[in-house]
Every structure is written in C-alpha cells, then in structure tokens.
Amino acid sequence: MYIDDDSLRVSTTEGTEEFRPRRLSWKSPNQFTVAGLGKRQTLNRVSLRFETAEKAELAASALKVAAKVLEEPLLPVEEVQVKIRFLVNPAMLILPLVFFMFLFVRVLAVLALNGTSFSPGDFWQLAILMIIGLEAAFILYLTQRRRKWVTAFLRIEGKFVSVKTKRGSDPVLLKTIEWRDATTFVLRGPATKIEVSLSTASEATRVAGKITSAFPEAKEVQVR
Structure with missing residues (x-):
C-alpha cells in the first residue's frame, strides 16, 4: 500500500489499483475496506488486512490525514436468532x-x-x-x-459466518446464498449447507442483506 497526496495505490500479485479514497469502513480490528473513484471516475474498492490491529490503525490514520476519507467505525457484532437445520451435501x-x-x-x-x-x-x-x-x-x-429445526445464532466473524447452537459454533466460509422461499435461505460453503429460516420475509431480507454486505464476493441466487 502506497499513499501519494490524495491517491491510494495498492499492489498485489494480480496487479495494481490506484484511486482517490473517499470512504474507509472497518470490518474488524485489523481489517478495513477503502472505496473511492479511479481515474475514469469508476468506483474502486479494496479490502486491506493487516498483521495486527496497531498496523491497521496506523494505515487508517495515514489515509485520513492524506486523503481526508470518511471513516465508518467498527460496529458491535450483532447476533441474530434464527432457526436452522444442517443439510447433507x-x-x-x-x-x-x-x-x-x-x-x-x-x-x-x-x-x-x-x-x-x-x-x-x-x-x-x-x-x-x-x-x-x-x-x-x-x-x-x-x-x-426429517432433520429437525433447531434454534441458532448467526454472527459475522471476519471471513466467516458463525452459526452457534447448543452443540457449539460452526464457521461457514460463505460462497453462495440460495433463497428457497421468502423466509428461508441456505448458506452454502465448502462441504457445508445450512438452511436458515426466519419468522418474516422482511427479517429474512434484512439478515441476508447484512450477510451479503459483509461478503460481497458471495453469490445470491433464487432456487424457489
């Protein structure tokens, strides 16, 4: 990562991105996302993860001074109570x-x-x-x-969706959200399928929206 005046340049093995950062959103103590406009007025966004929270804070401070970005603080982790059942692959x-x-x-x-x-x-x-x-x-x-529905709590923890039940916590590396109906969707990851049910369509849409916002790379499909 390199900051030049009000521009941010990020180099990876896949190439280099350069744009003017405008918004910084914290995802975890050592990770944040930076969004801004590129040279052709295109919206660019990169997610930066650091070894420690201190290094992330130093990088964020440098961005705020150089580019005057709008900072969105790290929100408290929200747990959502749902009904789930584990599906067989x-x-x-x-x-x-x-x-x-x-x-x-x-x-x-x-x-x-x-x-x-x-x-x-x-x-x-x-x-x-x-x-x-x-x-x-x-x-x-x-x-x-015939698998029974059980009460569980969903929460976003870094790169995973954590599904907590009485037997413990199951992390899901989310790849796809599959909608079954207005109140039910399936969280699909490698070797994992968990069907999630909520009481109302609006609540299901709200919860799925939070998940897709945290994992923009995950696909959302309709299989009704």
Whole structure:
C-alpha cells in the first residue's frame, strides 16, 4: 500500500489499483475496506488486512490525514436468532451408490480375468450389492428430509459466518446464498449447507442483506 497526496495505490500479485479514497469502513480490528473513484471516475474498492490491529490503525490514520476519507467505525457484532437445520451435501447421497457400483464392476472384472462363467448365484450377489447401495442413499435422503429445526445464532466473524447452537459454533466460509422461499435461505460453503429460516420475509431480507454486505464476493441466487 502506497499513499501519494490524495491517491491510494495498492499492489498485489494480480496487479495494481490506484484511486482517490473517499470512504474507509472497518470490518474488524485489523481489517478495513477503502472505496473511492479511479481515474475514469469508476468506483474502486479494496479490502486491506493487516498483521495486527496497531498496523491497521496506523494505515487508517495515514489515509485520513492524506486523503481526508470518511471513516465508518467498527460496529458491535450483532447476533441474530434464527432457526436452522444442517443439510447433507448432495454428493453424500450418491457416495454409497458409487461405492457399490465400484464393487459391482470390480467383481465383474475379476470374473472376466479368471475366465469364470457368470452363474445365477453371482448375478444375485451383484444385484444385492446394488440394492444395498440404493437403500443407503435413500436412508441418507430421508435423514435429510426429517432433520429437525433447531434454534441458532448467526454472527459475522471476519471471513466467516458463525452459526452457534447448543452443540457449539460452526464457521461457514460463505460462497453462495440460495433463497428457497421468502423466509428461508441456505448458506452454502465448502462441504457445508445450512438452511436458515426466519419468522418474516422482511427479517429474512434484512439478515441476508447484512450477510451479503459483509461478503460481497458471495453469490445470491433464487432456487424457489
């Protein structure tokens, strides 16, 4: 990061951005976002994270002196009470079937390599393997459908959405928000799917809006 008069230049491995900063918003004690206008009057925004809160404060002070930016202080962390249920990743539903299909093909290959004839008994054994795989996938599907809603608290903590229940806290590295209906959406991250329900549509919109503001890189899609 380099400050030249009223301009801010930030260099990364992906390139260099230079613009006149106008607003500084604190996201955590060691992280803030700077927004301003570029040379072509385009809106630019960068998020800066520092090793310590002291270094972040020094950088922010330098920006305020050089560019006279408008500073938005770090707001108290808000916890929102919601109803949630943890969903099974769709890939987990087909894993049992894939596993038993692998066994099916492997047994066929062994029989073919040994020149063994395919008897009715072998056929029924393979059929049983396939049925077990289908049953395991179906049981997982029913388990997901019958999962109960539990009370939880959502809060934004740095790069994660923290979901706190009686059993503990689960951090979600958010990638997508999927709307199911006006009061329900799914927080999706790597290997994580959490369905969130609120009492009213306006409350759901407000909570989702806070999350998307904190994670602008996350996609918001409708799957109603």
